[in-house]
Amino acid sequence: MNLKLVETAQEQEDAFSVRKTVFVYEQKVPIELEIDEYEKDALHFIGYVDQLPVVASRLRFVNGDGKLERICVLKEHRNSAYGKQIIQLMEDHIRQRGFKTAILNAQVHAIGFYEKLGYIGVSEPFQDAGIPHVTMSKQL
Template identity: 65%
Template sequence: MQVKQVETETEQKQAYHVRNTVFVEEQKVPAELEIDELEKEAIHFVGYEDEIPVAASRLRFVDPYGKLERICVLKEYRGRSFGSQIIKAMEAAIREHGFQKSKLNAQTHAEDFYQSLGYQTVSGEFMDAGIPHVTMVKEL
């Protein structure tokens, strides 16, 4: 998979399409919660497999953290390390911006996945968009 930071309107639409497919259609997150007022301040990423957009995420800088958000891979492309590839690209961007820590709110079913990438759980379970989550952090 090739991961790139979104630079064009077409790439942004592709990232939103992947996110909509995973979060709104598959996980039933309300559309008005998925695309929010923070989109303009974020760096967006899209992952391509054979020029098809199959993964997406966004990155914001909050306090001392690079905050990984909206990380998703289309269902038919899961299990191929695409999630870890997009996270590594996001972590590289965090370091390029001079930050040394990353943070994310993980859906609890994905907590083990993030732990395998070096993230540690630092919160109890909480609900976001009707889905249980935990906050996780990592020193880069």
């Protein structure tokens, strides 16, 4: 796995491709909700296996926290620790910028995954793009 901060237009396209596959095609999130007005202000991450993009995410800094967003792994590569690895890379970037807290809005079915990484639920369930989520937080 080659995980990295997006630096080129091709890497950005690769990240959007993974996100569209998972969120738009698989989970039926409308494209206008998936690719939004925050893209230009976010840090984007991409992961490659055998030079093919398989994992992507973005990171924004909101209200003094690092906010992990759009974390996704192509279906055929799930349960391979790639999600955990990209989250750790994002947390490293949060720490490097001097922030102490990571937050994310987890799909309810993924709560256990995030809990294993040290995140705790801090909200009641809510709907985002028609999918139940909870906000989770972790002190870094």
